[in-house]
Amino acid sequence: MDLETNLSTSAAFTGKIFSNWGRLLLLIALSIIPIANFIVVGYMARIVRENPDELPRLENYAGLLLNGLLVFIAWLIYAAVPLIFIILGLGTWLFSRTLSPLGLALFVVGVLLLLGAMVIGTVAIGYTIKRDMDFTKIFAFQEVWGIIQRIGVGRYLVWYLVMSALGLVAAALGWVIPWVGGAIAGVFFGLFANKSLALLLDEALKPPQQAEGS
Numbered sequence: 001m002d003l004e005t006n007l008s009t010s011a012a013f014t015g016k017i018f019s020n021w022g023r024l025l026l027l028i029a030l031s032i033i034p035i036a037n038f039i040v041v042g043y044m045a046r047i048v049r050e051n052p053d054e055l056p057r058l059e060n061y062a063g064l065l066l067n068g069l070l071v072f073i074a075w076l077i078y079a080a081v082p083l084i085f086i087i088l089g090l091g092t093w094l095f096s097r098t099l100s101p102l103g104l105a106l107f108v109v110g111v112l113l114l115l116g117a118m119v120i121g122t123v124a125i126g127y128t129i130k131r132d133m134d135f136t137k138i139f140a141f142q143e144v145w146g147i148i149q150r151i152g153v154g155r156y157l158v159w160y161l162v163m164s165a166l167g168l169v170a171a172a173l174g175w176v177i178p179w180v181g182g183a184i185a186g187v188f189f190g191l192f193a194n195k196s197l198a199l200l201l202d203e204a205l206k207p208p209q210q211a212e213g214s
Contacts, residue, residue, distance in 0.1 A: 001203055003159060010196040014188060016055050023058055024187070031183035038068030040187070044194040045071050048129045051198035055191075070133045071125065078121040078138060085110030119160055123147055126197050130205065150204040159200065163193050 001009075017024045027043065030036045042064030046056050058064075089107030092100055124144045128137040137143065148156050170189040174182020 001199060003155060003162075006159070006196055006199050007162070009199060010192050013053075013055070013195045014191040017188075017191060020055070023055065026058060027187045028180070028183045031186055032179055036065075038072065039064045040190065041068030041071050042066065043068075044190045045129045047191070047194045048126050048198045048201070049132075051195070051202050067129075067133065071129065074125045074128055074133075074135065074138055075121065077135075078125065079114060079117050082110045082114035082117050085113060119157075120144060120148075122160065122197065123151075123156075123201070126201050127205075130201055147201070147204045151200050156200070159196070163196070166193070 017027075027040055031040050039061055043056065043058065045067050046064070050056065085106050087110075089103045089105070089110055092103030092106060096103065120141075124138050124140070127140070127144060127147060128134060131137050151159075166189055170185035171182070173185040
């Protein structure tokens with residue numbers, strides 16, 4: 001599946017939310033409520049895991065909440081080292097009250113590591129979700145790199161840039177209209193991005209003979 005087809009399929013999938021306004025409003029409401037918003041994260045993870053053609057039902061809230069927390073923990077683990085560098089850099093600035101070379105170096109290294117963690121982590125955590133939250137897959141770099149190669153490194157980077165741009169738009173809407181605007185934009189972006197990721201991963205994880213025959 002080429003990138004254009006992936007994005008158009010994901011857009012059509014996202015548009016199906018308009019056929020169930022109750023589900024849309026509930027997802028938006030849950031996104032606004034602290035802790036309950038992990039239910040939405042778990043719902044998005046379900047889309048990645050199952051890659052459904054239709055929007056999944058909102059049910060088993062405890063299970064969605066647990067999976068959402070696990071996804072959050074997975075991202076926290078993945079971003080831990082970059083965040084340490086960033087915090088040390090900012091801490092050095094605050095302590096010295098000047099833009100010290102050490103603080104700048106730590107901050108820049110942290111930001112670069114965080115960007116790398118986000119690029120690799122998107123596939124790694126998606127793969128972890130696909131494997132029923134098997135945390136050993138978070139740092140299975142050889143397997144993750146193999147998945148990225150099967151997707152196509154250039155194709156994946158273009159996809160990631162598209163998702164990053166859309167994510168920035170969603171974040172901007174949240175800044176313009178705090179809370180509600182961010183929740184609405186976040187739900188639509190989440191549905192779109194996670195369906196798109198599910199399509200990428202499913203294609204890359206197909207057995208070779210199945211991929212050749214598709």
